[in-house]
Amino acid sequence: MPTAQFEDLLVEMLAHPPNPNEPLPLANRKETIFGSAITFLIISWLAVALRLYTRLWIVRDPGLDDLFVTLSAICNTVATSFVLISVKYGLGRHFLYLPVPSMTKYFLFFYVENATYVTQTALIKISLLFQYLRIFKGGFMKWMSIAEIAIIGIWGFTFGFMAWFPCFPVKGFWNRITTHPTCYGFGFHDAESFVVTFEVHTAMNMVFDLAVFLTPMVLFKRKELKRKNFLALTGVFTIGAIVVFTSIWRMISIVETRAATDPYIDFTWWSAKAVILSCLEINLAIICASMPIFWPVFEKSLAHIFVTREVHIMEHQRLDDRGAEYELERFNSYTGSKLERGESIKSSSGASETLKRERTTDDPDPFAHYKDRFVIELVDPLAGGNTKSPGVETKIKGPPRSKWKI
Structure with a gap:
């Protein structure tokens, strides 16, 4: 200008x-x-x-x-x-x-x-x-x-x-x-x-x-x-x-x-x-x-x-022919009798609940349970089979992967 x-x-x-x-x-x-x-x-x-x-x-x-x-x-x-x-x-x-x-x-x-x-x-x-x-x-x-x-x-x-x-x-x-x-x-x-x-x-x-x-x-x-x-x-x-x-x-x-x-x-x-x-x-x-x-x-x-996971816990138990738990049975330590489901184990003498495994004293082969098909599938990964394992199984589910493309 x-x-x-x-x-x-x-x-x-x-x-x-x-x-x-x-x-x-x-x-x-x-x-x-x-x-x-x-x-x-x-x-x-x-x-x-x-x-x-x-x-x-x-x-x-x-x-x-x-x-x-x-x-x-x-x-x-x-x-x-x-x-x-x-x-x-x-x-x-x-x-x-x-x-x-x-x-x-x-x-x-x-x-x-x-x-x-x-x-x-x-x-x-x-x-x-x-x-x-x-x-x-x-x-x-x-x-x-x-x-x-x-x-x-x-x-x-x-x-x-x-x-x-x-x-x-x-x-x-x-x-x-x-x-x-x-x-x-x-x-x-x-x-x-x-x-x-x-x-x-x-x-x-x-x-x-x-x-x-x-x-x-x-x-x-x-x-x-x-x-x-x-x-x-x-x-x-x-x-x-x-x-x-x-x-x-x-x-x-x-x-x-x-x-x-x-x-x-x-x-x-x-x-x-x-x-x-x-x-x-x-x-x-x-x-x-x-x-x-x-x-x-x-x-x-x-x-x-900020990790976020969904955890699912499932329990699988093996039952015998009568529908009872095969591995673990509940006994009253004071009377020695088997407890039914829901039965109380309290007594005036202070009995406590214990876990026992039933054994057969007249079994000619003390290692027969290692030949059980169920046990073999647990210890041998190549045995195959669809039997579910006893105990607790945990599944962890993570968030979905991102679909972004840069």
Whole structure:
């Protein structure tokens, strides 16, 4: 913007000065900006780290989707860092009441924030589409994903160039007094072109978010989709829906304030809400793109930590021809008589219940029981037979194996 135009801008701002005692909105407070930006940045990087660990060390199958989501996370970190620094130089306060050095610093930080944001909006969408290509190996859905990659790539390159080179020379964006730059689009050559550029990019970003979100919905039509996979996809698409909602909310805030120029020009005051929504949108998109990769492995690890097993205990007893227990009979140690089922063994003389094995004293072969077919099947694994073993049998049933595929 030529110097004269910048001076006209200052004159217009002085003609409509804001109330210096105006209550600070919630979105403009330092704790709100820091709390939302830092919290979601940490969560998104945790998701990216788990994703990369899964792809590089567990399944050992990295791809372009991992590269693009990593680049998006790096851009997100740079943008968030400059957002936090810009709070010191006026973000959330009235621009007109800032010192001149702070105004210059804010424009510099806004330049980096805006350029990285525009770049990462394209990178995260391309990452998701490359991820879809792992699922759609052929047919219409594969070519649709490729077409979306091409269209979003052109869109991202066009607006990315406009964001990184809004003025010639570039430093004229934040130093308009000593330089005489030629600016356009995001460079604020005039208020109208600046507003239109922001609104067009925000509207197209929202449309592409919706298109990328709806592309894999065809997976819900698969008949072989298991209940567990259905719930997992529902969770992922829920986060995706929140991303789309955040994008729509950001567009509404930009339209309402006409890119921080209405009801009066105040870049630092009106842009605070849009900046927070921009951070939330990108962080949630990164989390949404990473969850399908690391969650199956994470869930499996939790299953090993919180072990749950179903234990069934069954008792098998061998009965004789009379239906009595063959191996163990219950006798009253005081009287020597056999106890019937349910009979009490208590007596006034303090008798106790013991377990005895019946023996035949006139048996000519004291080792005859080793020739019993039942005993042979217990000690000889090759004897065969269907006789059930006496005693206690324990069966342990574990949880079903996961049907996830990464």
